[in-house]
Amino acid sequence: MGTTFSFLQKKNSKKSIHERREATKRKHVRYMNKEMRRKIATDVLLSTTGSKLNDYRILKYYKEIRTQFLANLIQKRVNQMEIKKFDLLGSYGLEGSDEEIANFIELGQQTIDKNYADLVLDMNNCSRIWPSAITLLCSLLEWTEYNHKKCHCTTKPRISSSSPSDKLVDDYLEHCGFYQYVGRGFRRDIQTKYDSVVRIRRENDRDNQDERMIELFDLVKEYSNLNEEQIERFECYIMPDILLNVTEHGISCNDLGWWVLGQHHTKHQIISICVADNGIGIKNSLLTGPQKEEIQEMFEKNGTDDSFYIELACKESISGAHNASVAEKTIFSDRKYNFGVNRGHGLPLILSNCRDCGIKLSIFSHSSYIVYNSNGEIEKKGTCDSPLFAGTLYNLVIPARTS
Amino acid sequence: MRSVDIGNEFSKIIVNRANYQGNGRNTATEFRNQFLSELEDIRIWKTDDPVIELDFSSVRSISTSFANELFAYYLRYTTSKDRILRKIKLTNLSPLKKNMIEREIEKGYKYK
Numbered sequence: 343m344g345t346t347f348s349f350l351q352k353k354n355s356k357k358s359i360h361e362r363r364e365a366t367k368r369k370h371v372r373y374m375n376k377e378m379r380r381k382i383a384t385d386v387l388l389s390t391t392g393s394k395l396n397d398y399r400i401l402k403y404y405k406e407i408r409t410q411f412l413a414n415l416i417q418k419r420v421n422q423m424e425i426k427k428f429d430l431l432g433s434y435g436l437e438g439s440d441e442e443i444a445n446f447i448e449l450g451q452q453t454i455d456k457n458y459a460d461l462v463l464d465m466n467n468c469s470r471i472w473p474s475a476i477t478l479l480c481s482l483l484e485w486t487e488y489n490h491k492k493c494h495c496t497t498k499p500r501i502s503s504s505s506p507s508d509k510l511v512d513d514y515l516e517h518c519g520f521y522q523y524v525g526r527g528f529r530r531d532i533q534t535k536y537d538s539v540v541r542i543r544r545e546n547d548r549d550n551q552d553e554r555m556i557e558l559f560d561l562v563k564e565y566s567n568l569n570e571e572q573i574e575r576f577e578c579y580i581m582p583d584i585l586l587n588v589t590e591h592g593i594s595c596n597d598l599g600w601w602v603l604g605q606h607h608t609k610h611q612i613i614s615i616c617v618a619d620n621g622i623g624i625k626n627s628l629l630t631g632p633q634k635e636e637i638q639e640m641f642e643k644n645g646t647d648d649s650f651y652i653e654l655a656c657k658e659s660i661s662g663a664h665n666a667s668v669a670e671k672t673i674f675s676d677r678k679y680n681f682g683v684n685r686g687h688g689l690p691l692i693l694s695n696c697r698d699c700g701i702k703l704s705i706f707s708h709s710s711y712i713v714y715n716s717n718g719e720i721e722k723k724g725t726c727d728s729p730l731f732a733g734t735l736y737n738l739v740i741p742a743r744t745s
Numbered sequence: 746m747r748s749v750d751i752g753n754e755f756s757k758i759i760v761n762r763a764n765y766q767g768n769g770r771n772t773a774t775e776f777r778n779q780f781l782s783e784l785e786d787i788r789i790w791k792t793d794d795p796v797i798e799l800d801f802s803s804v805r806s807i808s809t810s811f812a813n814e815l816f817a818y819y820l821r822y823t824t825s826k827d828r829i830l831r832k833i834k835l836t837n838l839s840p841l842k843k844n845m846i847e848r849e850i851e852k853g854y855k856y857k
Contacts, residue, residue: 548768549768552771556805559805575841577805578807582806582808583809688809
């Protein structure tokens with residue numbers, strides 16, 4: 343079996359389950375809010391009308407209620423604090439076969455939005471992990487950090503993994519920047535050399551947008567099978583709008599992160615490009631935009647599941663991005679927009695240009711996904727009960743030149 | 746008539762509409778203020794005389810948002826796409842980029 347590494351190098355606590363329960367209990371006591379205390383005090387007063395109240399009786403009653411509340415809450419948390427081990431067997435990614443795509447969806451469902459105390463990813467028998475799956479794991483890491491900061495009552499799950507026994511897979515995780523991303527403490531020499539890559543790196547603000555865009559442009563220009571006009575389409579219609587989506591629609595006031603991974607796969611003659619964020623997702627973006635009522639009506643008439651929202655955004659010029667009809671601060675953003683701004687995701691143009699260039703486009707956003715083939719037709723779509731991706735992932739599979 | 750080499754005098758990547766979009770740099774509003782301020786005078790729009798020439802030879806990427814903000818903006822002074830494109834002469838432009846700019850003017854300015 344491989345050695346266990348800690349992904350999150352910031353804290354190296356090895357508390358037992360009991361110690362963690364006690365810590366959680368103390369946190370809950372601190373955060374029991376004023377409203378609850380006032381309500382309890384009011385209940386006591388109403389139930390003992392006419393009798394003489396004293397501080398001792400009120401305090402005693404309050405402590406009984408509090409103890410009961412905490413016991414229920416802790417029991418609920420204990421039930422959720424399990425150690426989950428997920429075996430990555432085989433191959434994962436949107437770039438591969440139907441089985442690899444199904445494995446990718448399974449990985450998302452099993453790991454995103456789950457309340458584990460510990461999550462162990464056993465990569466010992468992983469035979470291939472495509473860029474899209476690597477992007478998913480990076481999203482998972484950021485998502486747990488974000489939720490830990492947002493919700494003070496949960497402990498941050500520890501995520502660890504075993505190294506793949508397959509040297510090619512291990513080399514690739516080093517080469518593409520994944521190990522550096524997760525904070526693995528040491529580097530090693532890669533035995534297998536890969537072609538050009540745009541290494542994955544978390545961007546904390548919008549500053550590097552142009553630099554990352556140029557890296558992707560150069561990757562595609564160098565290795566793709568696209569003609570000059572198609573390369574221009576990629577550089578003007580496809581990539582700018584995708585990057586503007588993640589840096590604008592995808593970044594909330596709490597999480598400024600987005601990331602990019604690009605890789606030329608010589609053997610498979612493709613270039614895989616992943617652009618992702620941990621934002622509010624396409625559905626929430628549409629339902630908080632200026633056309634939210636119209637979109638809700640459309641869903642009630644024609645929608646069967648949440649992939650409807652992605653499909654709608656790809657078909658019509660629909661505006662999302664918060665509430666653009668008035669200038670206000672929302673929980674999703676601290677930005678203010680002028681009245682009447684029509685600011686859509688640009689997805690119809692992205693999709694039509696992908697079709698013109700023979701590029702396969704997949705969009706995963708929270709619990710829904712759509713995979714468009716290189717002809718722009720829907721190959722797969724669906725919605726799962728639990729989130730597949732913490733924010734939104736755009737994956738492009740571009741045909742590469744034969745070497 | 747003035748000439749501006751956009752790629753070398755401004756930026757090779759022109760994708761942001763305004764400072765709230767993308768990285769907020771090299772935006773269309775910034776370009777308008779820096780190079781096209783004279784076009785804010787409504788009297789200029791009474792004739793077809795060209796005012797400025799924009800050279801796209803070094804521009805690598807332009808987005809629809811940028812094109813809309815830069816060119817469709819002037820629909821407040823004229824309803825004629827042709828007049829806008831006569832006032833602002835575009836040179837060394839690929840058919841794809843030219844087509845993008847024309848379509849954005851036809852679609853109308855995105856701000857009401």
